Amino acid sequence: xxxxxxxxxxxxxxxxxPDGSPVAKAQEAxxxxxxxxxxxxxxxxEPEFMxxxxxxxxxxHASLTALAAEIRAGRxxxxxxxxxxxxxxxxxxxxxxxxxxxxxxxxRYQQARRVFGMTAREQLTSGCHVxxxxxxxxxxxxxxxxxxxxxxxxxxxxxxxxxWQGEDTDYASFRxxxxxxxxxxxxxxxxxxxxxxxxxxEALVATDTVLDQNMVFFDARLSPRYPTVEVRVMDVCLxxxxxxxxxxxxxxxxxxxAREAADGHEAPDHGVELLRTAAWRAGRSGLAGDLVxxxxxxxxxxxxxxxxxxxxxxxxxxxxxxxxxxxxxxGRLWSTGGGAAQQRAxxxxxxxxxxxxxxxxxxTHS
Numbered sequence: 001x002x003x004x005x006x007x008x009x010x011x012x013x014x015x016x017x018p019d020g021s022p023v024a025k026a027q028e029a030x031x032x033x034x035x036x037x038x039x040x041x042x043x044x045x046e047p048e049f050m051x052x053x054x055x056x057x058x059x060x061h062a063s064l065t066a067l068a069a070e071i072r073a074g075r076x077x078x079x080x081x082x083x084x085x086x087x088x089x090x091x092x093x094x095x096x097x098x099x100x101x102x103x104x105x106x107x108r109y110q111q112a113r114r115v116f117g118m119t120a121r122e123q124l125t126s127g128c129h130v131x132x133x134x135x136x137x138x139x140x141x142x143x144x145x146x147x148x149x150x151x152x153x154x155x156x157x158x159x160x161x162x163x164w165q166g167e168d169t170d171y172a173s174f175r176x177x178x179x180x181x182x183x184x185x186x187x188x189x190x191x192x193x194x195x196x197x198x199x200x201x202e203a204l205v206a207t208d209t210v211l212d213q214n215m216v217f218f219d220a221r222l223s224p225r226y227p228t229v230e231v232r233v234m235d236v237c238l239x240x241x242x243x244x245x246x247x248x249x250x251x252x253x254x255x256x257x258a259r260e261a262a263d264g265h266e267a268p269d270h271g272v273e274l275l276r277t278a279a280w281r282a283g284r285s286g287l288a289g290d291l292v293x294x295x296x297x298x299x300x301x302x303x304x305x306x307x308x309x310x311x312x313x314x315x316x317x318x319x320x321x322x323x324x325x326x327x328x329x330x331g332r333l334w335s336t337g338g339g340a341a342q343q344r345a346x347x348x349x350x351x352x353x354x355x356x357x358x359x360x361x362x363x364t365h366s
């Protein structure tokens with residue numbers, strides 16, 4: 001078995017009150033729990049852009065089992081903090097219930113609210129970010145240049161935001177629609193070298209459109225804080241097992257891409273327009289319809305495209321002894337249909353948006 005790369009997971013959660021509506025209690029909850037970690041860091045609770053959110057971050061793990069345990073522990077830690085202020089932490093990527101968001105009273109966030117207007121005011125969306133260790137920037141850029149075609153499939157596995165402001169949006173991930181309003185969000189071209197990657201970041205910051213390099217929200221980027229590639233396309237997953245599944249697949253993608261680069265295989269250049277369209281398709285239908293296959297750039301059933309993804313990273317999964325776990329977790333995901341499908345099924349049963357939140361809380365902490 002190859003020595004596995006370490007990986008970590010960041011998850012953002014909605015804070016909701018007793019009736020399931022978002023509540024602006026993040027800083028209060030962090031202070032009450034002794035987790036007021038404004039500088040961020042692994043293993044701690046953190047504030048997010050909105051007062052109606054909390055974020056968890058695991059430590060880096062080589063073991064998928066250890067990562068899965070800390071994902072659950074992080075969710076429990078978020079709930080413990082929420083309990084102290086009569087709130088609850090739920091893994092929903094958007095609120096089913098109408099809301100007015102409250103920007104955290106941090107100077108940078110307040111500045112972003114002024115600069116970006118409604119894009120910032122409506123950014124009550126919760127994502128999942130996976131970090132995977134890379135040797136250096138050269139390996140990281142080689143990975144980023146190669147994993148883009150597969151990221152829409154990864155997003156589809158996570159989709160968990162069909163409702164927005166009290167309505168069914170007809171999207172599996174409406175979070176992805178709201179998120180891509182940011183000027184730097186989305187897929188990227190092939191960079192080729194770390195110098196070209198960093199030059200692109202510097203050019204974006206030099207436009208004076210974003211506040212700093214931390215607001216360069218590429219779908220996959222070199223982390224500004226850690227020696228990792230950070231993949232950012234996912235909704236926060238309803239089920240903690242889905243977060244574990246996605247972390248394993250992202251690590252498999254990073255390892256596969258790094259091996260391709262080391263073997264001298266040239267990175268494909270499919271064009272940002274195809275990558276963006278494939279991502280839109282994944283956010284629209286999730287696992288319930290066709291996805292765009294990275295092998296043919298034609299539509300194919302989601303089940304088949306996910307199978308192509310697993311086949312693509314199979315050797316890496318075998319080498320880290322993750323293939324059986326990934327297969328088992330995929331089977332569970334297909335049996336439920338994923339977060340978006342579950343939310344819609346619950347709503348179809350009761351017609352009650354508040355009931356969606358109640359049932360989602362049980363899965364969040366399962």
